[in-house]
Amino acid sequence: MQRVTQRPEYLAVAATGRKWVTPAFILQAMPGDDISLAPRAGFTVSKKVGNAVVRNRARRRIKEAARMILPANGQRGWAYVFIGRQAATDYPFEKLGADMRWALAKLASGADLSPRGNSKPHRKS
RNA sequence: GCAGAUGGCCGGAUGGUCGCCGCCCGCGCAAGCGGGGGGAGGAAAGUCCGGGCUCCACGGAAACACGGUGCCGGUUAACGGCCGGCGGGGGCGACCCCAGGGAAAGUGCCACAGAAAGCAAACCGCCGAGGGCUUCGGCCCGGCAAGGAUGAAAGGGUGCGGUAAGAGCGCACCGCGCGCCUGGCAACAGGGGCGGCAUGGUAAACCCCACCGGGAGCAAGACCAAAUGGAUGAUUGUCCUUCAGUGGACAGGCGGGUUUUCGCGCCGUCAUCGUGGUAGGUCGCUUGAGCGCGGCUGGCAACAGCCCGCCUAGAGGAAUGGCCAUCCAGGCGGGGCAACCCGCCGGACAGAACCCGGCUUACAGGCCAUCUGCUUUU
RNA sequence: GCGGGCGUAGCUCAGGGGUAGAGCAUAACCUUGCCAAGGUUAGGGUCGUGAGUUCGAAUCUCAUCGCCCGCU
Numbered sequence: 001m002q003r004v005t006q007r008p009e010y011l012a013v014a015a016t017g018r019k020w021v022t023p024a025f026i027l028q029a030m031p032g033d034d035i036s037l038a039p040r041a042g043f044t045v046s047k048k049v050g051n052a053v054v055r056n057r058a059r060r061r062i063k064e065a066a067r068m069i070l071p072a073n074g075q076r077g078w079a080y081v082f083i084g085r086q087a088a089t090d091y092p093f094e095k096l097g098a099d100m101r102w103a104l105a106k107l108a109s110g111a112d113l114s115p116r117g118n119s120k121p122h123r124k125s
Numbered sequence: 126g127c128a129g130a131u132g133g134c135c136g137g138a139u140g141g142u143c144g145c146c147g148c149c150c151g152c153g154c155a156a157g158c159g160g161g162g163g164g165a166g167g168a169a170a171g172u173c174c175g176g177g178c179u180c181c182a183c184g185g186a187a188a189c190a191c192g193g194u195g196c197c198g199g200u201u202a203a204c205g206g207c208c209g210g211c212g213g214g215g216g217c218g219a220c221c222c223c224a225g226g227g228a229a230a231g232u233g234c235c236a237c238a239g240a241a242a243g244c245a246a247a248c249c250g251c252c253g254a255g256g257g258c259u260u261c262g263g264c265c266c267g268g269c270a271a272g273g274a275u276g277a278a279a280g281g282g283u284g285c286g287g288u289a290a291g292a293g294c295g296c297a298c299c300g301c302g303c304g305c306c307u308g309g310c311a312a313c314a315g316g317g318g319c320g321g322c323a324u325g326g327u328a329a330a331c332c333c334c335a336c337c338g339g340g341a342g343c344a345a346g347a348c349c350a351a352a353u354g355g356a357u358g359a360u361u362g363u364c365c366u367u368c369a370g371u372g373g374a375c376a377g378g379c380g381g382g383u384u385u386u387c388g389c390g391c392c393g394u395c396a397u398c399g400u401g402g403u404a405g406g407u408c409g410c411u412u413g414a415g416c417g418c419g420g421c422u423g424g425c426a427a428c429a430g431c432c433c434g435c436c437u438a439g440a441g442g443a444a445u446g447g448c449c450a451u452c453c454a455g456g457c458g459g460g461g462c463a464a465c466c467c468g469c470c471g472g473a474c475a476g477a478a479c480c481c482g483g484c485u486u487a488c489a490g491g492c493c494a495u496c497u498g499c500u501u502u503u
Numbered sequence: 504g505c506g507g508g509c510g511u512a513g514c515u516c517a518g519g520g521g522u523a524g525a526g527c528a529u530a531a532c533c534u535u536g537c538c539a540a541g542g543u544u545a546g547g548g549u550c551g552u553g554a555g556u557u558c559g560a561a562u563c564u565c566a567u568c569g570c571c572c573g574c575u
Contacts, residue, residue, distance in 0.1 A: 005443095067145090
């Protein structure tokens with residue numbers, strides 16, 4: 001699985017505004033056209049979640065789920081960023097995977113772009 | 126048995142399955158495939174000290190400033206660490222705690238209260254022996270530092286003598302200071318002598334003294350080195366010239382809506398060289414003041430020396446994981462006199478980022494050794 | 504990796520060894536026909552936490568926790 005490692009890439013993914021929230025993580029996505037590329041993924045957990053052990057654990061569980069799910073369910077050419085939340089450390093693993101499939105499907109269908117009318121590219125400033 | 130003290134150790138185990146990161150071997154042009162083996166800690170943490178290593182600065186260095194340390198001796202590469210001792214404090218005790226140099230070098234501060242808070246004097250008070258006055262009550266000169274509600278602290282303390290009242294004024298003991306002797310490397314301890322008491326506290330207030338410290342940090346630093354940029358030379362034709370592409374002249378393409386002329390602007394190709402060191406890569410990077418509940422020797426010990434054995438993560442924003450089963454600890458509930466049985470919950474603190482020695486802080490639970498007090502039994 | 508700063512009332516901040524303060528906010532009363540403003544008063548504090556120095560600590564020292572900010 002190709003990883004996102006550079007900070008500018010993370011910023012680029014975040015700048016698209018495409019995201020889907022689940023209890024254990026927030027999934028951000030940046031669409032891409034190059035079909036030859038497998039979906040790439042980056043993982044990040046903020047310091048507010050806990051100390052290094054807790055953050056590592058959250059990141060590893062999400063990474064393991066992504067390893068099993070992303071190649072089949074992710075869009076080729078896209079770049080994804082998973083932001084770990086507090087619940088990721090003890091959230092049931094099957095539910096974590098189900099949430100991930102759900103979030104990937106929603107983002108692929110563009111569902112995040114038109115719910116409840118708040119999807120317009122936000123006004124600046 | 127109960128309650129403690131000190132030192133040390135461990136801090137889940139086994140297996141299945143799907144994965145991750147280095148290393149070695151084989152195959153392969155390569156991508157990769159197969160096999161083997163390794164993969165977090167006692168604190169990896171905080172970054173509070175000390176070093177190694179690297180670069181910078183500097184003639185060797187010293188001093189000032191600044192910062193740190195602060196009883197004595199030892200140990201160590203070094204330390205603010207550790208060990209042993211001394212002194213002080215706490216505890217019945219095992220044992221624990223102490224920034225523990227200097228206040229007769231100087232400066233500052235000591236609120237409130239109190240007569241007075243640092244100059245030992247004033248004030249209240251006490252005295253009536255001496256001198257003077259007297260209205261015979263006393264007053265003044267004078268003597269004294271015992272007492273004076275306070276305060277953290279009041280100019281040695283207690284007792285006896287002494288006196289007009291008193292006072293180290295005298296004596297005894299305690300304290301203090303200064304010599305001497307003995308023991309000890311020393312801190313210091315013990316003994317005896319002299320002094321008649323002078324020197325309040327505060328240095329985690331300024332300060333003084335002694336000792337230590339040049340600065341930065343592996344993103345240190347070293348090497349290789351694109352792209353772009355620089356220099357030199359060559360490179361196309363014609364003519365003149367020269368010993369010689371030696372020197373010189375002219376000529377090319379593109380750009381105006383088009384044409385001519387003149388002028389202007391822009392543009393070559395190739396090779397070599399060296400500077401700089403960017404992107405990127407390699408090294409530094411783990412064999413080291415290494416580890417061993419191995420042994421011997423010296424030492425009370427910290428530790429040192431010799432011998433034997435072992436190799437134990439080295440990555441790039443960074444791997445060491447996910448799921449499951451059984452067992453082992455642990456907790457709760459129920460049944461049972463008990464052994465035990467059943468069910469549920471459930472695994473401390475915490476993740477290497479150049480390396481090492483310490484300190485500090487966090488930590489479920491458990492194990493071992495030595496010691497102390499109390500109680501009981503023999 | 505290296506370094507700096509800040510934690511005091513509900514909020515924003517003073518106070519740097521000697522009784523914890525100001526403004527805003529809160530409550531009561533006065534004023535007004537009622538409200539606002541104004542006036543008078545009151546309540547409200549483990550001074551982040553734990554040790555130590557000192558007679559005495561918010562203040563000085565050490566440790567620790569949390570937050571913020573630089574440099575590379």
